[in-house]
Amino acid sequence: MNTCTPSKSLTGHGHRISLRAATERDADAFLSIYAPYVAKTAVTFEYEIPATEEFAARIRRVQEKYPWLVAEADGKILGYAYAAPFHERAAYEWAVELSVYVAPDKKRLGIGARLYEALELILKEQGILNLYACIACPEKEDEYLAADSVRFHEKLGFQMVGKFHRCGYKFHRWYHMVWMEKHIGLHGENPPGVKSFGEIGPVIGGILEGN
Template sequence: MEIRIATEDDAAEALAVYSRYIGTPITFEYELPSVGEFARRIRSTLAEYPYLVYTEEERVRGYAYAHRLAEREAYRWGAELSVYLDSGVTSRGIGRVLYGVLIGLLKQQGVRTVYGCVTTPNPRSERLHEKLGFRRIGTLRRAGFKCGAWHDVTWFEKEIAAYDVPPPELIPFSRIAPEQIRGILGEYNAAPARH
């Protein structure tokens, strides 16, 4: 079992994980993207934010990534997180560990607040955020239409660093020192049994 930084070569296996969600309201995307499009998303994300994969027996069984909360410049110190797991690894704490590693990496970049957006009700995802210390900050009622119904989305937030004024510039993930990344990944990979 290993958590590592994703590469474009992981696109097909990560897409296979994502495919189990495409017919559900957990994602609001209607059509499953191509492998090429998924590889482009991984590459694009990694230029600015972490993109992680969780592997078992050298096969991608889950992934998590971050992206900017919103387009305007003033939002750049916040990041929205996403995690997707293969059905065989849910309810084993893998989502919690992926989020923990992701947050550790985002702290190195200078992110101050992380957010989760959950189609609700979704008890597993809601519990994940609550156990990690996120607080529920609001629900957008009937925000999306999928699978023949309107669905609410609930936002969660967690402060992960001090709000100094002015904040230092956010460091793109592609410029974080490899030894810092290895150190954060190593905390999990050196002792997976405790997770």
């Protein structure tokens, strides 16, 4: 499903953005956003910028079950966010890991929050209960990595649940990694199975329009 609907303006910045589901055709635009994070930051621990075909395959794999959303204005993609399995074991079915990337020149305009809010509503409809974020974290902020992502998740209701010390090496420096968590549902006995992204198609348009 690829629903593109008008949405609210980002006050004071003149951007009228809409949210929609991603397609594999978005891979090049996503890479133009993601590549600077790989090449110039430790936000991602990936060393090499993926090829377009590899990135398109990532979109395809995610959308077999989970949402991958796009924020755009005037036909230009400003950011994207998606959910992925937290772990392969069956008992983890109700948990997902989230990721979000916004174009470097469009940060701090509320785009990431809008994407996350829409993701959360969609994931609730699917039956997901736990959201997780795996975040690179510096011992001390430097030119490659700040604590912006931790602060972003805190504002959206995530809590710190774990820290791995000096587990990522990039730009000749060691970085920590933290896990943050948010519960979006009740943990009762015999929870219903999680629906796929495709199964909740009728409600997705309304969620994206409202966000």
